[in-house]
Amino acid sequence: GENVEQHPSTLSVQEGDSAVIKCTYSDSASNYFPWYKQELGKGPQLIIDIRSNVGEKKDQRIAVTLNKTAKHFSLHITETQPEDSAVYFCAATPLVGGGADGLTFGKGTHLIIQP
Amino acid sequence: DTGVSQDPRHKITKRGQNVTFRCDPISEHNRLYWYRQTLGQGPEFLTYFQNEAQLEKSRLLSDRFSAERPKGSFSTLEIQRTEQGDSAMYLCASSFGYNEQFFGPGTRLTVL
Numbered sequence: 441g442e443n444v445e446q447h448p449s450t451l452s453v454q455e456g457d458s459a460v461i462k463c464t465y466s467d468s469a470s471n472y473f474p475w476y477k478q479e480l481g482k483g484p485q486l487i488i489d490i491r492s493n494v495g496e497k498k499d500q501r502i503a504v505t506l507n508k509t510a511k512h513f514s515l516h517i518t519e520t521q522p523e524d525s526a527v528y529f530c531a532a533t534p535l536v537g538g539g540a541d542g543l544t545f546g547k548g549t550h551l552i553i554q555p
Numbered sequence: 556d557t558g559v560s561q562d563p564r565h566k567i568t569k570r571g572q573n574v575t576f577r578c579d580p581i582s583e584h585n586r587l588y589w590y591r592q593t594l595g596q597g598p599e600f601l602t603y604f605q606n607e608a609q610l611e612k613s614r615l616l617s618d619r620f621s622a623e624r625p626k627g628s629f630s631t632l633e634i635q636r637t638e639q640g641d642s643a644m645y646l647c648a649s650s651f652g653y654n655e656q657f658f659g660p661g662t663r664l665t666v667l
Contacts, residue, residue: 446597474655483559483646483658484598489654529597535653541611542600543587 444532446546453520454554461515461549463530470532472540473506473513478527478548485526488515491535498552517551525553557581559659561647571575575633576662580649587630588656589622590646591615598646604630605647637666 443466453459458475465473471492476484490497490513497504503516513532517524527550531543560579568574575576581585581648586605601620602612606627619637624630634641644663646655 444597472653476658481660483660486655486657489655531597540586540650540653540656542590542603542613543598544600545597548595548597 442470442532442544444462444529444530444546445542446549448549449491449547450550452554455520456547459517459520459524459551459555461512461528461530461551463532463546465511465513465517465532465544467532467534467536468511469534469536470534470544472533473504474531474543475504475515476529476545478529484529520553522536522553522555525551527551559647559649559657561645561662562663563657564660565663565665567667568576568638569667570639572637573633573635574637574664575631576645576647576664577631578647578649578659579629580591580647581651583658584649584651584657585653586647586650586656587624588631588650590648590658592644592646592661593642601632624660634664637664639666642666 446463477487478484506513511533524527527548530546533543562577588603589601592598604624619635622632644661646661648658650656
């Protein structure tokens, strides 16, 4: 089955700086890679996703890059703000048979934005 | 609110009791997923449905766990003879086709 590794487990950055979170996956059949943000006491919220037919996707201050050969994908947040403080999870799954299978998640990165 | 809803939000039970959780997906989403999340970990996949058919079950889903989605709309997850190790947040998500999975707020289970 799929195995997703996520680093670092904790990341502290100054407000306004950039943050980068990295993930690796093991199953070459995986072709869908979402990123979720989870605040305390809430369910995960999708912030961006990427499919294996593209190498990069951007949405305002958030971008995701994918290297299929190396089985790496990364989340980049620029101009960080206090409200970006949360736990971020990467995930991977194959898209087959009409939709996505269950997601395999990394262990999460606790992002702390220092004022 | 048209998001995924879960009930109850919190459940405290004694070891050995049975519990049942409910998930109402976003209207017209044909896929519904159950995950379990323990403190400091990412969600772990348990099972999912396409319409009323249960398509995949994780090895984490022991014989004490059962899930149903009888009419292809809401779903229930039942845990029989609860154990302290079942204490976790149980998350439900829904999607339509190849689109993203939207998560509900979760049901936090505490087994005493």
